Amino acid sequence: MTQPTPAVRDRVLSLLSGELPAYVYDLADLRAHAAAVRAALPERVELYYAAKANPEPEILTALGPYVDGYEVSSGGELAHVAKAVPGRPLAFGGPGKTPDEVTAALEAGTERFHVESEHELRMLAELARRAAPGRRVAVLPRVNLPVADGSLASSSLAMGGRPTPFGMDPARAEPVLRQLADGAYPQLELRGVHAHLASGLQAAEQVAVAESVVSWATGLGVPLREVNVGGGMHVDYGDPEARFDWAAYGAGLARLTERHPDLTLRIEPGRALTAYCGWYATEVLDVKPSHGEVFAVVRGGTHHLRTPATKGHDQPCAVLPVEAWPYPWPRPAAGTGALADGASGRVTLAGQLCTPKDVLSRRVPAAGLRAGDRVAFALAGAYAWNISHHDFLMHPRPGFHFLGTTG
Numbered sequence: 025m026t027q028p029t030p031a032v033r034d035r036v037l038s039l040l041s042g043e044l045p046a047y048v049y050d051l052a053d054l055r056a057h058a059a060a061v062r063a064a065l066p067e068r069v070e071l072y073y074a075a076k077a078n079p080e081p082e083i084l085t086a087l088g089p090y091v092d093g094y095e096v097s098s099g100g101e102l103a104h105v106a107k108a109v110p111g112r113p114l115a116f117g118g119p120g121k122t123p124d125e126v127t128a129a130l131e132a133g134t135e136r137f138h139v140e141s142e143h144e145l146r147m148l149a150e151l152a153r154r155a156a157p158g159r160r161v162a163v164l165p166r167v168n169l170p171v172a173d174g175s176l177a178s179s180s181l182a183m184g185g186r187p188t189p190f191g192m193d194p195a196r197a198e199p200v201l202r203q204l205a206d207g208a209y210p211q212l213e214l215r216g217v218h219a220h221l222a223s224g225l226q227a228a229e230q231v232a233v234a235e236s237v238v239s240w241a242t243g244l245g246v247p248l249r250e251v252n253v254g255g256g257m258h259v260d261y262g263d264p265e266a267r268f269d270w271a272a273y274g275a276g277l278a279r280l281t282e283r284h285p286d287l288t289l290r291i292e293p294g295r296a297l298t299a300y301c302g303w304y305a306t307e308v309l310d311v312k313p314s315h316g317e318v319f320a321v322v323r324g325g326t327h328h329l330r331t332p333a334t335k336g337h338d339q340p341c342a343v344l345p346v347e348a349w350p351y352p353w354p355r356p357a358a359g360t361g362a363l364a365d366g367a368s369g370r371v372t373l374a375g376q377l378c379t380p381k382d383v384l385s386r387r388v389p390a391a392g393l394r395a396g397d398r399v400a401f402a403l404a405g406a407y408a409w410n411i412s413h414h415d416f417l418m419h420p421r422p423g424f425h426f427l428g429t430t431g
């Protein structure tokens with residue numbers, strides 16, 4: 025079982041039952057991790073944070089010293105990030121941008137647009153003529169490139185290299201890039217190419233993807249200043265202590281920058297930056313047997329932490345025992361009396377929703393788990409609260425705690 029940092033553990037144990045569940049973020053841990061990621065990358069690689077992974081203002085601020093900018097994928101994210109970290113460079117991406125969002129982004133002076141289609145390019149040019157007269161807006165068409173066989177092998181979420189609604193088909197992207205380079209859109213400046221092909225890739229796969237994208241982009245012979253090779257660095261929910269091999273990835277990117285001295289490379293990870301600093305902490309409400317297995321029902325559930333339901337995994341967790349028991353009757357505890365689960369000592373941790381899908385972790389080795397104990401779920405700092413269906417069943421919202429806000 026993975027263990028929370030001492031600061032997280034102390035906070036979780038200091039909260040009253042009624043203050044749980046709670047998201048507890050260790051910002052000192054986040055800063056140390058982000059600094060290590062930055063240090064592993066070559067100087068000429070820009071690091072943008074994909075705000076969709078976790079847009080809490082405290083998280084965006086804590087990452088500030090380590091990132092070169094932020095990738096936003098909606099008008100809502102754009103306005104939110106611009107307010108939380110004013111003056112920082114933004115790249116506006118994402119499919120299905122509306123005219124209102126594009127106009128607002130132009131009026132806000134957004135540095136870069138990742139353009140998803142020809143229609144979007146034309147709309148951007150027209151809206152730029154009206155909303156930003158005299159300004160040339162930097163664009164990076166997003167390309168859905170085929171990649172070498174096996175390059176996306178470990179991907180949990182492939183957005184490219186196959187038919188998807190993301191980016192432009194390379195057969196269309198090529199003429200579009202040439203038109204941009206030839207000045208067909210006077211309001212737009214071809215700054216480079218963007219590709220985010222998949223999430224959940226290991227370092228060697230990420231290097232292979234970056235090489236394919238850079239080789240395709242530079243092979244066109246049109247002048248480009250930047251290539252954004254996306255995010256999608258692997259986070260291992262089965263082994264929360266494991267980390268993406270940033271050193272190997274940095275070394276691969278360094279080789280690429282040496283071969284292309286005039287090109288700025290950019291990456292835009294989300295999950296692999298913020299997953300580790302966040303914990304979803306709760307209390308066991310009940311423990312009971314069911315058809316030979318033991319279930320613990322905790323305060324909260326997948327309406328707060330949807331990640332295990334969407335990704336189909338067991339969220340790693342730690343049990344924090346609590347000795348106090350306020351009732352005169354015996355405390356329900358796994359592994360005792362009717363709750364002796366054969367030899368397995370395993371407990372399935374479910375939430376409060378009226379659906380069998382509300383399971384946070386299956387068959388966790390937690391012999392002796394009691395009602396009243398606390399459980400802290402790890403890797404809850406990315407695609408967790410902000411992707412969850414908060415209002416289903418109208419349970420109270422969790423508390424939010426940001427530890428180590430200074431320093």
Ligand SMILES: Cc1ncc(COP(=O)(O)O)c(C=O)c1O
Binds near residue numbers: 074076095117254257
């Ligand atoms: C365009 C784009 N960039 C970056 C990311 C971040 O991906 P990850 O959080 O897996 O690093 C995503 C995720 O969907 C994305 O769509």
